[in-house]
Amino acid sequence: MRSAPRLPVWWRSVVSLSTSVRGIGDDFPIDLRSLTSRNDIEVREGEMAALGITLDADTIKVRSSLPADLKRLTTAHEIGHILVKRSRCPWLSSADEERFCDAFARELLAPVSAVGTMPASDVEGAAARFGITQESILLQLAALGIVEPLVSAGSGRILCIACGDRRRLLNCACALARGGSTGELPHYPLSA
Ligand SMILES: [Zn+2]
Ligand SMILES: [Zn+2]
Numbered sequence: 592m593r594s595a596p597r598l599p600v601w602w603r604s605v606v607s608l609s610t611s612v613r614g615i616g617d618d619f620p621i622d623l624r625s626l627t628s629r630n631d632i633e634v635r636e637g638e639m640a641a642l643g644i645t646l647d648a649d650t651i652k653v654r655s656s657l658p659a660d661l662k663r664l665t666t667a668h669e670i671g672h673i674l675v676k677r678s679r680c681p682w683l684s685s686a687d688e689e690r691f692c693d694a695f696a697r698e699l700l701a702p703v704s705a706v707g708t709m710p711a712s713d714v715e716g717a718a719a720r721f722g723i724t725q726e727s728i729l730l731q732l733a734a735l736g737i738v739e740p741l742v743s744a745g746s747g748r749i750l751c752i753a754c755g756d757r758r759r760l761l762n763c764a765c766a767l768a769r770g771g772s773t774g775e776l777p778h779y780p781l782s783a
Contacts, residue, residue, distance in 0.1 A: 707737070749765050
């Protein structure tokens with residue numbers, strides 16, 4: 592049996608915050624229109640270079656031309672920034688904010704508790720059920736310890752439980768994979 596991955600120290604907070612923002616009832620795919628309204632968040636759409644931006648503690652804007660699954664992830668990611676602006680994450684360092692918002696977005700739309708009940712082989716079916724990308728499902732499965740902390744997406748991209756699909760951490764476990772090393776990958780390093 593695969594050992595559970597070590598997750599960032601704020602992972603539990605990602606789960607509890609997303610549960611609190613979702614409120615009661617987990618009908619999937621999550622209805623983001625009613626979720627944002629319940630949380631007093633205004634969502635605007637428009638054409639812009641960024642996928643999404645947080646305008647203030649109550650307003651976000653997402654790029655209107657995004658495919659549906661990416662638009663949902665982007666909206667959920669910006670909701671993460673709203674929580675930071677609303678001082679719901681006092682333990683979060685600014686260096687971790689983007690990774691937190693990515694993890695929060697995945698957990699808001701596809702909680703590990705629900706993803707874990709789906710057959711792990713049916714990534715495509717799970718992505719359709721939760722209305723998010725297959726990459727996000729793979730990362731949730733990695734958080735559950737069901738797939739490797741470093742997984743290769745169908746596109747050949749390396750996904751990393753620490754970096755998500757952004758691949759930004761120089762010292763992360765995925766750095767070796769990015770550099771093409773065939774050596775054994777170090778264990779995910781970013782936990783307490
Ligand atoms: Zn962001
Ligand atoms: Zn990484």
